[in-house]
Amino acid sequence: MADDNAEVLENEEHVLKIEAKEAVKEIRYAVQFVELSSKLTHTQQMVYFNMTTKENTKYCVELSASGFRIVGKSFDSIEDDDSKYFETIYALLDNISPGYRHTFGDALLAKLNMLQAEENSDDS
Secondary structure (H helix, E strand, O other): HHHHHHHHHHHHHHHHHHHHHHHHHHHHHOOOEEEEOOOOOOEEEEEEEEOOOOOOEEEEEEEEOEEEEEEEEEOOOOOOOOOOOOOHHHHHHHOOOHHHHHHHHHHHHHHHHHHHHHHHHHOO
């Protein structure tokens, strides 16, 4: 039974780390820099990554079962233990980075234009 519990905890840590890696990949286009923290310890409950927004502001972000939140205003730092949680990394970025909102809008418009062009070529 103890082995089963250890396996579940290890799996939860693995799932959080996978989710953090996917979030890093998904937002790479909309920030200046982003990577998993190599200095902070990742646990079953928390994974940390560092990012620099389009406005050149550095943050340390925590991902836990509660969501994403900013824990530091510099890389690899945990300074704020009382910040707001966001359900998605997109919601967090939307709240702190006008540059992200602009980049997201541009990317969405480009995809819509591409779909429209494909639709028009299919009609021909």
